[in-house]
Each structure stands twice: as C-alpha cells, then as structure tokens.
Amino acid sequence: MISVPSKAALTVLLFLTFSAASSRAQMASNRDADTAAIKQTVAAFADTWHSHDAHGVAMRYVEDGDFSSIKGEPSHGRKELEDHYTTIFSTFLKNAHTTDTVKSVRFLGPDIASVDIDWLVTDPNAPGGVLRKGLLTWIVTKRNGQWMITIYHESAF
Numbered sequence: 001m002i003s004v005p006s007k008a009a010l011t012v013l014l015f016l017t018f019s020a021a022s023s024r025a026q027m028a029s030n031r032d033a034d035t036a037a038i039k040q041t042v043a044a045f046a047d048t049w050h051s052h053d054a055h056g057v058a059m060r061y062v063e064d065g066d067f068s069s070i071k072g073e074p075s076h077g078r079k080e081l082e083d084h085y086t087t088i089f090s091t092f093l094k095n096a097h098t099t100d101t102v103k104s105v106r107f108l109g110p111d112i113a114s115v116d117i118d119w120l121v122t123d124p125n126a127p128g129g130v131l132r133k134g135l136l137t138w139i140v141t142k143r144n145g146q147w148m149i150t151i152y153h154e155s156a157f
Contacts, residue, residue, distance in 0.1 A: 034147070035105050038115060038140055041147040046100045052093075054085035061149045062141060070134065070156040096123045096131055103135075111142040112150075119154070132156050 041060070048056040058081040061067075067075040067084065075084040103116040117136040122129050134156035140147045 030110075031107060034107070034113070034142070038105050038113060038147050039102050041140065041149075042100050042102050042115065042117060042138075045149070046098055049098050052089040054082050054089055057085045058082035061152070062143060065149055065151070067152045068154065070132070070154045093121070093123070093131075095125060096121050098122075100136065108139075113140050113147075114138070115140055 045057065045060045048060060058078045061078060061081055064077055065081060067081055075081045099120040099122070101118040103118055106114045108114060115136075115138040117138065119132070119134050119136045120130065121132040123131040134154060137151075137153045137155070138149055139151040141150045142148075
C-alpha cells in the first residue's frame with residue numbers, strides 16, 4: 001500500500017511530467033508557426049526586392065538593422081539601408097531578380113533566430129543569366145509579433 005505522502009509525491013511527479021510534455025508540444029507548435037512566419041518574411045522581402053522598392057526593403061529591417069555586402073560594405077539603420085538599396089536598384093541591379101530559398105532556421109531564443117538562405121540573383125544581361133549566388137545569413141527578431149531583419153550578411157560563391 002502506498003502512503004499518503006508517497007501518493008502526493010507521485011501525483012506531483014505525474015503532474016510535472018504531463019505539464020512538461022504539454023509545454024514541449026506547445027513550444028514545438030510555436031516553433032513551427034514561427035518558422036513558417038520567418039519563411040514568409042523571407043518571401044515578402046524577396047517580393048519587395050523584386051519591385052525595387054528601396055523604402056519597402058528597408059522597412060523589412062528593425063530600425064537599427066545592419067547589412068553587409070559581399071564586398072564587406074556595411075549599412076546601418078533604415079536611412080543608410082534605404083540609400084544602399086536605392087543605389088543598387090538604380091544601377092547594377094536595376095534588371096535583377098532574386099530567388100531566396102530558406103535552408104535552415106535556428107532559434108537562438110523565443111524571439112530571435114538565425115536563418116540561412118540560398119541566394120541567386122539573375123539578370124538577363126549577365127553571362128549565363130546569373131549575376132550572383134551564395135548564402136545569406138540573417139539574424140531575425142520578433143517585434144510586435146512580426147519577424148524582422150536585424151542583421152543581413154551576404155556571402156557569394
């Protein structure tokens with residue numbers, strides 16, 4: 001026969017076990033939803049990029065977001081980001097199209113994730129139609145329920 005204190009301990013143990021399992025299931029569900037939302041953020045960024053809307057692209061970043069190009073040229077904050085995109089969209093990328101495919105999402109916390117993206121920039125005037133390809137590494141943060149770019153780094157290969 002199990003004593004009253006043992007029954008109480010067993011009850012608490014079972015409660016904690018089921019609570020932890022329920023919590024893990026909820027976290028997995030939230031991660032799935034956040035992963036889908038991050039992939040949608042990447043797709044929305046590409047759509048804005050395709051329209052060559054420098055202001056719209058800059059607004060995909062947090063206010064103090066950072067960008068570094070394949071040449072290591074940095075842009076910090078929305079004003080510099082918008083200026084950067086205005087320049088590239090009116091010069092060497094004016095006819096370009098990007099294809100961004102999410103390779104992985106790694107959550108670093110509940111509201112921060114690292115995202116690796118296969119990146120292909122095409123231009124009908126480029127040799128073979130390919131202007132650039134490589135890897136984008138983004139750090140995204142969730143602000144007011146929306147995933148936004150905090151850090152964007154390009155690597156070409």
